[in-house]
Amino acid sequence: MSILKNKLYEKIQGWRPRTTKLLKEHGSVKIGDVTIAQAIGGIRGVKCLTTDISYLDPFEGIRFRGYTIPETLEKLPKVPGFEMPLVEGFYYLLLTGDIPTDEDVKAVAEEFNKRKIVPQYVFDVLKAMPEDAHPMTMFSAAILTLQKESEFVKAYNAGMGKMDYWDPTYEDALNLLAKLPQIAAFIYRYKYKGGDIIDPDPNLDMGGNFAHMMGIDKPYDDVARMYFILHSDHESGNVSAHTGHLVASALSDIYYSISAMLNGLAGPLHGLANQEVLRWIQGVRDKMGGEIPTEEQMKKFVWDTLNSGQVIPGYGHAVLRKTDPRYQAQREFCLKHLPDDNLFKYVDILYKVVPDILVEQGKAKNPWPNVDAQSGVIQWYYGLKEYDFYTVLFGIGRALGITANIIWDRALGYPIERPKSLTTTMLEDIAAKSE
Numbered sequence: 001m002s003i004l005k006n007k008l009y010e011k012i013q014g015w016r017p018r019t020t021k022l023l024k025e026h027g028s029v030k031i032g033d034v035t036i037a038q039a040i041g042g043i044r045g046v047k048c049l050t051t052d053i054s055y056l057d058p059f060e061g062i063r064f065r066g067y068t069i070p071e072t073l074e075k076l077p078k079v080p081g082f083e084m085p086l087v088e089g090f091y092y093l094l095l096t097g098d099i100p101t102d103e104d105v106k107a108v109a110e111e112f113n114k115r116k117i118v119p120q121y122v123f124d125v126l127k128a129m130p131e132d133a134h135p136m137t138m139f140s141a142a143i144l145t146l147q148k149e150s151e152f153v154k155a156y157n158a159g160m161g162k163m164d165y166w167d168p169t170y171e172d173a174l175n176l177l178a179k180l181p182q183i184a185a186f187i188y189r190y191k192y193k194g195g196d197i198i199d200p201d202p203n204l205d206m207g208g209n210f211a212h213m214m215g216i217d218k219p220y221d222d223v224a225r226m227y228f229i230l231h232s233d234h235e236s237g238n239v240s241a242h243t244g245h246l247v248a249s250a251l252s253d254i255y256y257s258i259s260a261m262l263n264g265l266a267g268p269l270h271g272l273a274n275q276e277v278l279r280w281i282q283g284v285r286d287k288m289g290g291e292i293p294t295e296e297q298m299k300k301f302v303w304d305t306l307n308s309g310q311v312i313p314g315y316g317h318a319v320l321r322k323t324d325p326r327y328q329a330q331r332e333f334c335l336k337h338l339p340d341d342n343l344f345k346y347v348d349i350l351y352k353v354v355p356d357i358l359v360e361q362g363k364a365k366n367p368w369p370n371v372d373a374q375s376g377v378i379q380w381y382y383g384l385k386e387y388d389f390y391t392v393l394f395g396i397g398r399a400l401g402i403t404a405n406i407i408w409d410r411a412l413g414y415p416i417e418r419p420k421s422l423t424t425t426m427l428e429d430i431a432a433k434s435e
């Protein structure tokens with residue numbers, strides 16, 4: 001058994017009695033009530049999911065396994081001379097809850113390395129897709145194509161016991177994660193660079209190899225590491241994470257689950273917002289003839305967008321009630337590496353004017369920027385100007401968190417999901433009785 005799998009096995013053994021005890025001895029204890037507004041309004045804030053991979057505090061932001069973003073970036077092992085941690089070590093943290101040693105990280109990197117060959121049929125399927133297929137559609141389809149490789153399906157069909165479900169799920173997760181950077185880079189180079197594909201370099205880590213296959217110079221390898229880590233997990237109620245968890249709860253394998261979660265991530269209210277931010281900013285830039293707008297001019301553009309019934313992309317959040325620390329981390333990167341960049345200046349002016357305007361408008365519960373407000377600017381700066389591709393980067397990162405969640409869902413025996421729905425008449429009856 002590999003170092004990571006062995007460690008994970010020990011953690012699972014230690015954790016299982018906690019879940020069993022909660023269910024057996026405290027299963028009927030209430031953790032909240034559900035209102036009519038929540039039943040109609042997207043189940044907002046209903047506490048009905050469990051995950052230990054990350055926790056999102058409305059005012060503090062995300063913690064991965066108990067560590068804030070600055071702590072995560074500081075504590076995890078790095079390639080000497082680089083600022084951002086190795087994604088391999090971050091995955092070790094997500095799965096086990098422990099900060100890995102350099103040796104542990106090396107072992108995870110070797111695990112990924114031996115699983116990273118992408119079968120030719122995946123590339124053939126991608127090449128057969130329509131020229132104007134969205135990169136997210138291609139990414140999701142490529143992953144679905146790989147489904148026939150599932151170790152979980154083989155073991156399930158062979159009669160594996162429930163306590164062992166996590167094991168082939170872990171195998172599927174590592175097999176898939178190891179291939180995602182190459183599949184994504186292939187989509188990019190095939191679609192936007194005339195099919196000039198760059199082969200992977202077996203000596204590089206996940207972030208470094210991705211930058212290499214994308215054909216983008218340093219420090220894009222650090223940008224890739226930062227992106228994958230920051231976008232990995234945001235507890236389990238957001239659309240992509242919840243979709244992954246829900247699909248997997250039917251014992252559908254990792255390939256089905258990750259393909260499905262990407263389809264949710266592809267929506268403009270979720271992962272596509274980073275693309276929308278760039279599209280919106282460029283609309284402003286065109287109107288300004290390339291000049292940087294004053295705050296007053298920017299305010300007018302923001303109000304025009306709101307008055308035409310659209311949302312301001314990159315602002316607001318269903319849970320957060322402050323500036324997203326993922327936005328902050330990227331902003332700090334921008335201040336260090338691209339302080340004079342034109343687009344960064346636009347984003348900076350937006351940060352100064354949008355929150356007050358959203359407060360004045362009085363609709364959004366959170367007027368502050370989220371992760372998507374900043375991320376496109378960094379990609380653009382390093383030459384990745386095809387913004388349709390941005391959500392694919394988000395998807396690679398999100399797959400880290402969701403696969404970790406699914407492995408643990410299986411380890412702790414979480415059942416198939418099945419919330420209960422009511423009719424409108426039933427809600428009206430409940431409302432009438434409460435008066």
Ligand SMILES: CC(C)(COP(=O)(O)OP(=O)(O)OC[C@H]1O[C@@H](n2cnc3c(N)ncnc32)[C@H](O)[C@@H]1OP(=O)(O)O)[C@@H](O)C(=O)NCCC(=O)NCCS
Nearest residue numbers: 269270273311312313314315316317318363364365366370
């Ligand atoms: C993220 C988002 C989907 C959360 O939605 P939510 O939980 O329903 O947010 P709220 O409860 O604050 O929404 C209340 C109202 O404010 C509006 N609102 C929220 N964020 C807004 C924004 N950035 N610009 C304009 N209006 C916004 C909502 O559309 C809603 O309007 P409605 O009552 O007319 O339907 C929402 O903030 C949004 O659409 N943001 C822009 C897209 C984006 O950045 N997505 C990436 C999220 S990581």
